[in-house]
Amino acid sequence: MERPTKTQYSFEIKKEVVTRFLAGETRPALAQEFQLSSPDLVSSWVRQYRAEGDSGLRPKPKGRPKGSAVPPALTEEEKLRRQVARLEAENAYLKKLRDLRDQGQR
Numbered sequence: 001m002e003r004p005t006k007t008q009y010s011f012e013i014k015k016e017v018v019t020r021f022l023a024g025e026t027r028p029a030l031a032q033e034f035q036l037s038s039p040d041l042v043s044s045w046v047r048q049y050r051a052e053g054d055s056g057l058r059p060k061p062k063g064r065p066k067g068s069a070v071p072p073a074l075t076e077e078e079k080l081r082r083q084v085a086r087l088e089a090e091n092a093y094l095k096k097l098r099d100l101r102d103q104g105q106r
Contacts, residue, residue, distance in 0.1 A: 017045060018049045
């Protein structure tokens with residue numbers, strides 16, 4: 001069964017809906033005229049518009065920003081500390097596994 005895709009509305013449509021709502025039209029009437037999935041979208045857009053202005057209605061880029069920070073290179077000491085921590089965790093896991101196996105044999 002296919003899931004319905006999320007409809008994305010253009011900035012111009014959002015701006016028109018918000019402007020007309022602020023001029024006095026009702027949410028259900030606007031939702032029906034613009035074939036919105038819910039009248040609550042109108043409220044959401046108005047809230048965004050009041051908080052951020054036009055930029056609140058513009059589409060936001062998806063995903064991780066380009067040029068996001070690359071983690072700094074680890075020093076030799078940090079690498080060794082991570083390796084020790086991984087080996088200690090592995091050792092604790094194996095001990096627990098051995099104890100559980102020994103309990104089952106009794």
